Amino acid sequence: MTTAAIRTDQYTHPMVPGVREVLGITRETSDVFTLRLSGNDGSSGPSFAPGQFNMLYVFGVGESAISASGDPDRSQELIHTIRAVGTVTRAMQTLRRGARIGVRGPYGTPWPLAEARGRDVILVAGGIGLAPLRPAIYQIFRNRPEYGRVIILYGARTPGDLLYAKEIEQWRGRFDTDVMVTVDKAERGWYGQVGVVTGLIPRTEFDPNNAIAMLCGPEIMMRFTIREIERRGMASDQVYVSMERNMKCGWGVCGHCQFGPFFVCKDGPVFRLDHVSHLLGIREI
C-alpha cells in the first residue's frame, strides 16, 4: 500500500532534518499562512507525491507534520500551508524571509492519481483540507486528458477562511472542471453559497461506477461526506480519505500515529476507505 518515498536529502540519522531557507511567507487567513521554502534544483525530479507530508522543524521549538501543498513538479520551491494552532506552528508563523527551517521527508502514502486515470475524479475539501489536495489538483490539471470529469467541492467555515481564493477562481474559469465553493456561515458581502460542503454533492454529475473520490478535512466532515458520496452510489474502494494523528517521527517507529493497526505516517495519511471504514466508527480508536 505504501509507495516509495522520494527522498531529496540523505540524512545520517533519519531524525536529523535538512536545513532549508524560508523564501517567503504569505498570510492566507487569520490563522493560516503559507511558507515557501527552498527546494532542490529540480534535477532529481519531483520532491514529493501529492498527499505526502514533511516534518518541519523550528529551531529549538519542535517539529510539526505538515502536508506539502505546492506543485510537486516545481521542485525549486517547497510550499506548505499551515494553520497556527500550537507552539510549533505559531513559531513558524513568525518566521521571515531568510530564516531557516528544518525539513524531513517526504513521508506517507500519496493520493491515488494513477488509479484515478480514466475515471471521473471528485475532490472534496473542508477547511484547511484543501492544502493537501492542491498538489493533486495541480497534477490532474497537468495531465487533464487522462481523467474524466473533474469536480472540486470546497467548504470552509466562513468566507474569511477560504484558502487560495484567487486560484480557485482560476480553476472555476476552466471549462473542463466543475468547481463549487460553500461556507458554513455567511458573512456580510458574501454572495456565494451557504451551507455545508456535503450539500454540494447531490448537485454534481459524474459516473459513480467509474469514479474516484478524494476527501480531505476534519475527520467528522469526512464522515458526513462519505455518507453523501455513498448515496451517490460510490463504493468504499473508490473513496480515499486523508487521516491525521499525532506524529513524532514520520516513518513508523515512534508509535504515536497509530490508527487501529495502521501507522498514519506510512500506511497513510491517504487511506482507501474500505480499509479503514470500520475504524472510523469506533470512538477513541
Added chain:
Amino acid sequence: MESLEPILKEHQFLKGLAEDQIRFIVGCARNIRYDPNQFLFREGEEASTFHLIRGGKIALENFIPGKGVVQVETIVEGDVLGWSWLYPPHRRSNDARALDPVRAIAFDGACLRKKCEEDHDLGYAIMKRLLYQILQRLERVRMQRLDVYKVG
C-alpha cells in the same frame, strides 16, 4: 395555456411518479419566476406554496436585530423549498430571497394537501420524497451546528 406536465415530470423531486399522479396534481401547480433580490416569501407569512426550484439560487435567511441579515443556507436548482405548508399554523420560518433569476414551480399548498388526502398512494409518494429532502437538510444543519472546521 401549455400543460405543465412535462415540466413537472422533469423535476428531480417528482421523478418516478406515475403519469396519472402527475396529471392529478398539475392543476395545483403554476410556473413562476423571480427576479434577483425578490422575496419568494417572508418569515411569518402564511405558507401557502410549495416550491420546486428549476433554476437559480435562493438565500434562506433571517434578519437578526442588531446583526442584520444572516444567510443560513443556499437553495439551488433541483431543491424543494418550504414545508410549513404541510401543518398549521402554516407560517414561514425564514425569508427566502432570490439571488439571481429564479425559475420555479409553485404548488398551492392547500390544493396539494387535498390531493394527497384524496389519493393516499400519491400522498405516500409525495411524503416519502419530502421526508428524504428533510432528512438530508437536517443532516446538513446538524453538521453546520458541529462547526467542524473550528479549532480547539
Added chain:
Amino acid sequence: MMSLPPHRGKSDLSGNTHWILRKNDLGMLLRALREDGYRLAGPNVLDGAIVCGEIDGLEDLPSGWSDTQTPGRYRLERRQDEALFGYATGPQSWKKYFLPPELRLFSAKREGPGFVILEGESGLGHYGPDMAHQDSGIGHRDADVTNHRTGIVPYDSHMTQRDSEMPSQATRTQRNDPETTRGPLREASRKLALIAVRACEIAALRIQDHILRHGQHPDPHYAARREEAFIVAVNCTAPGGTCFCASMETGPQVEAGFDLALTELLDGGDHRFVVEIGSEAGRALLARAGGRLASETDLAAAVAAVQAAAGKMGRALDTRDIKTLLYDNAEHPRWDEVANRCLACANCTMVCPTCFCTTVEDVTDLSGDNAERLRRWDSCFTSAFSQVHGGSIRASVKARYRQWLTHKVASWIDQFGTSGCVGCGRCITWCPAGIDLTEEVAAIRAAPALSGHRKET
C-alpha cells in the same frame, strides 16, 4: 510463529556442540570478554530487585537469589543453594541499552538568520573526556539509584551533564573534520556483552530488531549497538511467577540469536553450566574459558530441566485468532471494567521489553542559541500521546488500555508479522493494580460481544 532473521546464525553444531563450564570457568569467560574490550551488562541485586547493570565479573551476579512474582508484587528471596541464575526477570529489560530512555539525536546552534545542525551524531559520539554518562539508563551504581527500576534517568541529572557538554559542543569547529561531519556514526563507548539473557528477552530483542534495525529507515544507533553486542543467554529452569513464554512460543529454551547459551545445573551438588555454542564468536570465546565437553547425561539433565520449566508455567495467553478476537471486540464491556482498575501509570510500557514508543523533545539552553533534539521513551498511556490540535484522540483510560493491549497482542501481528508479547510477565508483576493481560484476553474470549466492526485485512 517467529520468523525473524537470526542474530548471527545458528552454527552447525555437530560434534562439539555442548560444553560444561564450572563457576570458575564462567568467571574466566567474563574476564575474557572484558579483556576483549566489552563492557559487561548483567544482573545484580540492587534496592531489593535484580536489575541489569554494569558488572565487573562473576562476583556481581545474584548468586543464591530468586524472585517471587505475582500480579502487582515482586520480592527477592534467598535460595537454599548458590545458583547464579535462579531468578526469572527483573523490572528492566535489555532494551535500555539499545533504545536508551534518552538519546540526543542532534544539536544545533543559531547562525545568522538561521541555524546549523552541528552533527547528526545521535548522541553516540561525545568528544569530551567523560563518556560514562553519555549512555543514560546503564545501571550506574553511584547515581540514579532510585531510578534503576524504571530505567528513566531523572531530568535534572541530565541537565547538569548537558550544561557541561554544551559549551564544548558550541565551540566545536570540527565540521570539516571527517570524524564529525555527517557520515558514519562514531561509537565512542565500548561494546556491550549482555550476560544472562533469557529466551523471552532474546525474542524481544529480535522483535525490536525488526522494527528499529530492519525497517525502512534503520536507527543507526540501535543497529550499531546491536551489531556488536555479545550475548550470553541463559535457559530458564524454573519459570517466574508471572511468566508465560511457553504459550508465546518464545521460551524457555533459547533457540537462536545468541553467542553462548547456558543451562545451570545444580543436581547432586555438582554446580555446572551446560553451554551451547550459538556463533563462531561464542566458540572462540569458549575456547578461552576451559571446561570440558558435555556428556549425554549432562545434556539430558539440561534438556529435562528446561522442559520441566516449560511445563510449570503459571499462566498462558491463548493466542488463537487473537487478532479477530480483539479487533471485533473494541466495544467489549471488559475494557470499561479494566479501565476502572488501570491507573495509566505506564509502568507496563516501561518494563515491557518490546515497547518501543518514543517521543521527541526540542530544548534550548538559556541563551536560546543552542538547541538539542532528544529522543525519549514515551508511553501510549499518557494523554498527550495521542494529542492532536483540539485534544487527545484517546482521552479515556479505557481507550488507552485498549490501544496498548490490542497493539501488543493483535495489531503488532499485522504491523510486524509476530506478536509483540514475549510472555515475560513483567507487565503483570509491575502493574500496581495487578492487571494480568492473559486474564483480560481470556475474559473477552469467554464472552465475546455480539456486535463488532471488523474488516478483513
